[in-house]
Amino acid sequence: MSSNSEHKSPIPYGRQHITEEDIAAVVETLQSDYLTQGPKVAEFEQAFAKYVGAKYAVAVSNGTAALHLCTMALGVNAETRVITTPITFVASANCVRYCGGTVYFADIDPATALLDIEKVRALLQSKPKGYFHGLIPVDFAGNPVNLEAFRELADEYGLWIIEDAAHSPGGYFHDSQGNKQLCGNGQHADLSIFSFHPVKHIATGEGGMVTTNNEELYKKLLLYRTHGITRDAELLEENHGGWYMEMQELGYNYRIPDMLCALGLSQLARADAGLARRKGIARIYDEAFEDINEVKVLSTNGVVLGKTGDTGHAYHLYVIRIQDRKGLYDYLREHNILAQVHYIPSHTMPYYRQQGYRNGDFPVAEAYYSECLSLPMYPSLTDEEQQYVIEQVKKFVSHGK
Template sequence: MIPYGRQSISEQDIAAVVAVLRSDWITQGPAITAFEQGLAAYCGAPHAVAVANATAALHIACLALQVGPGDLVWTSPNTFLASANCALYCGAQVDFVDIDPVTYNLCPQALERKLEQAAQAGRLPKVVIPVHFAGQSCDMAAIAALAQRYGFRVIEDASHAVGADYRDGKVGNCAYSDLTVFSFHPVKILTTAEGGMVLTRQPALHQALQLLRSHGMTRDQALLQHPDEGAWYYEQVALGYNYRITDLQAALGLSQLSRLDEFVARRRALAARYDTLLAPLALRTPGQAASGRSAYHLYPIHVAPERRRAVFDALRAQGVGANVHYIPVYQQPYYQRLGFQSGLCPQAESYYAGAISLPLYYALSEAEQDQVVAAVRSALA
């Protein structure tokens, strides 16, 4: 079976992890700081905080912006559950903004219309979480302009988009947001096995994230409430969590970071080849905005909804590990029990009805890609 995603682990990666195993630090040590600084420098952001996974990153990003009961957080329905769940963890309410039918990202025009209605109702969001679906950045300049007009904060869920470009910078530079979140799950572009990171330009948010990651505990002299009693002394100054990543994972991430541009270049080449090979077939390939360059975490095609199940099953039967990304979050039973109903975001529902993600990863060979395309052609026939 050709999987839809797969990690690429080199001998250099293995050596980096083994070096940590042989060191004095395997949990909280220097590899974490080096990984944070390395990715922050790559993206062009001054601050980064590595955590156990991207769900934890989204949670503490919301907490750092003081999301709580009575607040409202908006996000895209075309995403993994964590993009919405993070607000519920804080006691806030969630709502969804429909997607652009070309990029499948949160649509700025739909956001503006919803904001106009919310302003009239006196129920504006505190935070909006645009999701860079499949590795392509949302139109962050447009979203940032709306944030300034309506007074909400912005968390970029860039779990799919490490290495992507937007305008004249890298996704993660936080030029148009308060915070950016990355994921390092094995099917993502860069992996730490499990892991995530939050980036920001704001020192106060950076300090809050560091506290929230580790029990709200500090040894920083500037934050201590009482006189320092010795080298052993620490204080809990906030309610935090154990969301820490390990040095083992950070060493793997730092090693992978040295190949990030190579990973992205290969994915882009494979996506371009898919575009060419699939062009004659009765399907839609993913649209790309002129404002950036996707990192291509996913390659989602769209087929006639009435044929999606048959095409999907035929691909699996031919050894192609196709997948589907995503069921609109509000159509999940848990969210339906919160009062959400189908019809809320017609574009997201229309996209989902015909969506199939084809295999795309660094080590996918052209022969394997030809096998995937042949299977798609056969399934459509």
């Protein structure tokens, strides 16, 4: 593509990739006996649990439902205080509020944009032991947090952990023994959640998953997912016959239909190929921006992403930081590149300001927000499209508008 050409169709920051195999899988389920509450749900759960290395998986209607079920299963209530990051989609915090708990934010690491464990430690130390009850670290952009370190801190203060892995299926970090720890494998987090929104690695339209190695939590998730109703004869307080069921808890309808699970299974079958493509795209971006001082990329464990081989990053997003973020955002949109901002810090939202938060509370997160921009990142992004994106970023840096 010549330097003077324009891209005729918009290039979004993320997009789903639907194949003929995906369509055939959904059609087959549409022609089956079950559209919902059928065998594809369990099949998807089992396949996904195997993919991330967890014992149990519970498929639900979306990632927010997954988070809500986690807080319910852990017994979050009006006395519960939970720490999370302000740089995330608001659902990571909202799930605590759904159960009446109180959200405390801690600032981020400026290099990675992940929850800063030292800021969390300082917050924990500022209150008596027992004051806080849980942590919700987020694998932001697909960059896995070091859950081993967070687990050690959580154990010291008696906290549970929900890993928000919505961005990181297939991602991993290496623990202190050098072992690969897959996101969602349940080795360090009590519960982990994933999202199957169209821009995510695995798309079902809407959908989510909770993984865990804890059988007690797993059973609670199953109950809360379906109105708190059970038909399990061993759990019933009474039994009037084969039709009988009991609502034993106040649950929700957070089920996911079989046709969406069929799509999820088809997408999961090529998840590794999609992840490899994302990593390849990231390496090209890294190389393109390496010598451009005005463009900064995020890092993991102090290493610039993509430059030392496979870091375990799942690359849901490719985020750059640039001083004139709004200028670049507008310029790219004028040239049919639909870059996006991830995220507006949660504590600056009007709702959380009503909870007592103010601008200036978390300066690292706010500084990050003022400069961050997510460039197109998805497996079907063509080499030509990526080069066009790079070319336009370089043009803006060199000449401005």
